[in-house]
Amino acid sequence: MIERGSSPLLARAQEADTDGWGSPPLSYYEHHHLPRFGDIAQGNDELAKKFFAWYGAVFKDGALTAREKSLIALAVAHAVQCPYCIDAYANDCLEKGSDLSEMTEAIQVAAAIRGGASLVHGVQMLEHVEKAGM
Amino acid sequence: MSVAPSEDGPRAAVELSFRGAPLASAEAQRALLDRVVLPPAFASATFDGMVGGVTTGRLRVLQVNLGKTCNMTCAHCHVDAGPHRREQMDDATIAHVITAMDRLRPAVVDLTGGAPELHPRFQELVVEARSRGIEVIDRCNLTILLVPRFRALPTWLAEHGVTIVASLPHYRSRNTDAQRGDGTFTASIEALRRLNDVGYGAGRPDRQLHLMTNPAGAFLAPDQAATEVVWKRVLLDTYGVRFDRLLALNNMPIARFLEWLDGRGGTAAYLAHLVERFNPGAAGGLMCRDTLSVGYDGATYACDFNQMLELPVEDDGRTLNIDDPSVWAEGRSVRTGRHCFGCTAGAGSSCAGATG
Ligand code: SF4
Ligand code: SF4
Numbered sequence: 001m002i003e004r005g006s007s008p009l010l011a012r013a014q015e016a017d018t019d020g021w022g023s024p025p026l027s028y029y030e031h032h033h034l035p036r037f038g039d040i041a042q043g044n045d046e047l048a049k050k051f052f053a054w055y056g057a058v059f060k061d062g063a064l065t066a067r068e069k070s071l072i073a074l075a076v077a078h079a080v081q082c083p084y085c086i087d088a089y090a091n092d093c094l095e096k097g098s099d100l101s102e103m104t105e106a107i108q109v110a111a112a113i114r115g116g117a118s119l120v121h122g123v124q125m126l127e128h129v130e131k132a133g134m
Numbered sequence: 135m136s137v138a139p140s141e142d143g144p145r146a147a148v149e150l151s152f153r154g155a156p157l158a159s160a161e162a163q164r165a166l167l168d169r170v171v172l173p174p175a176f177a178s179a180t181f182d183g184m185v186g187g188v189t190t191g192r193l194r195v196l197q198v199n200l201g202k203t204c205n206m207t208c209a210h211c212h213v214d215a216g217p218h219r220r221e222q223m224d225d226a227t228i229a230h231v232i233t234a235m236d237r238l239r240p241a242v243v244d245l246t247g248g249a250p251e252l253h254p255r256f257q258e259l260v261v262e263a264r265s266r267g268i269e270v271i272d273r274c275n276l277t278i279l280l281v282p283r284f285r286a287l288p289t290w291l292a293e294h295g296v297t298i299v300a301s302l303p304h305y306r307s308r309n310t311d312a313q314r315g316d317g318t319f320t321a322s323i324e325a326l327r328r329l330n331d332v333g334y335g336a337g338r339p340d341r342q343l344h345l346m347t348n349p350a351g352a353f354l355a356p357d358q359a360a361t362e363v364v365w366k367r368v369l370l371d372t373y374g375v376r377f378d379r380l381l382a383l384n385n386m387p388i389a390r391f392l393e394w395l396d397g398r399g400g401t402a403a404y405l406a407h408l409v410e411r412f413n414p415g416a417a418g419g420l421m422c423r424d425t426l427s428v429g430y431d432g433a434t435y436a437c438d439f440n441q442m443l444e445l446p447v448e449d450d451g452r453t454l455n456i457d458d459p460s461v462w463a464e465g466r467s468v469r470t471g472r473h474c475f476g477c478t479a480g481a482g483s484s485c486a487g488a489t490g
Contacts, residue, residue, distance in 0.1 A: 097347075097356030099309050100309075
């Protein structure tokens with residue numbers, strides 16, 4: 001960590017919780033962001049249109065039901081730790097008739113894969129140790 | 135009458151009226167709903183504006199609310215029913231309802247409450263309607279069927295070809311018991327088995343068993359058709375229980391559900407969610423277009439929700455009772471309010487399930 005007050009600008013920024021350029025305090029995730037998602041089209045309408053059309057198609061009933069897809073989305077939202085998606089898909093799962101047990105099992109799967117993904121890399125470590133050791 | 139202690143069912147709440155809660159009054163409920171400030175995008179939205187006004191068509195369903203007495207006290211009950219409630223339809227009004235069956239010739243008589251089975255003349259009304267060839271619906275809370283004096287009721291209902299619309303919020307106990315009281319789920323499964331045993335839920339037109347699910351919280355009801363598939367599989371695989379149809383109903387911001395919402399500061403958010411998820415396709419199937427709802431005191435309403443908010447059918451400011459010759463008129467404007475957004479949100483919602 002940078003020592004407090006190591007420059008006058010940084011000292012002021014830390015004091016006021018600003019970036020020193022007049023920006024408001026850092027509060028990264030806001031409830032009003034998700035409803036504004038569509039505004040992402042402002043920079044490139046064509047790509048946004050393609051994204052939203054594709055996104056919509058992904059979640060339609062298909063070989064998997066919309067309800068199953070919503071549970072997958074909830075699990076992935078936890079894996080990528082996206083607060084917008086967690087809010088949105090927690091509600092969507094409920095409105096698709098899932099309950100806390102199903103939703104918890106979905107995120108346990110995400111957690112298991114994340115945990116397992118870390119742990120299975122232990123084999124890399126193991127092989128390194130095997131190679132380096134006697 | 136009220137419920138004998140030995141006949142008490144599961145409890146999830148205490149009646150607003152028994153507690154003297156501010157929201158016990160319909161006027162206070164209406165005022166609360168009208169006061170809510172909606173997000174700017176919907177600030178000026180009115181239900182009539184969005185659906186283009188609702189008018190009545192041909193009468194199909196005569197829904198009779200036999201009273202507010204119930205063996206249960208579900209947390210979301212829009213009737214504020216329970217064992218402490220004594221309001222029940224009197225004999226004179228029952229007689230008017232029977233006369234109205236001849237006059238109005240509904241295709242369906244839909245018996246509700248409270249627990250309609252607790253009314254001493256419930257069976258008589260069933261017989262009167264069936265003898266006129268009218269389909270009868272019993273809106274059954276299931277736990278009432280376990281009360282010893284109603285042991286023979288499933289067989290009797292089956293013999294009379296009564297359609298049963300039974301409440302079950304979810305196919306797992308957690309949500310069901312949270313909303314309807316501890317023990318509800320187990321009792322409901324037992325009651326469903328008894329109904330299956332007498333032929334309900336096997337696809338027979340004269341033994342129709344419909345389950346009614348409503349969300350255990352401030353979110354919308356699921357898509358009915360997609361969810362029915364899951365429910366049928368889970369209930370059969372896990373409990374060996376069969377049913378014919380699943381109906382999905384949104385929670386209406388009325389009475390106990392409104393108090394629950396408001397207690398957690400959620401009235402505005404819920405109402406905004408209902409408005410935001412307005413589904414124009416659901417407007418055509420609104421039940422108030424073909425239903426007349428009768429209160430225990432004989433006053434009539436466009437639906438059971440208007441009944442609880444005390445918005446009766448009126449003619450020149452005069453409440454129309456069930457014995458009034460002009461109680462049903464085609465083309466009459468339905469009295470709507472902000473609660474009506476509960477009927478058009480998501481897949482839409484009515485006493486017959488999704489409307490869209
Ligand atoms: S929801 Fe139905 S069963 Fe529950 S208290 Fe109300 S009337 Fe009774
Ligand atoms: S609440 Fe009643 S009056 Fe309003 S839309 Fe629903 S059925 Fe019609």
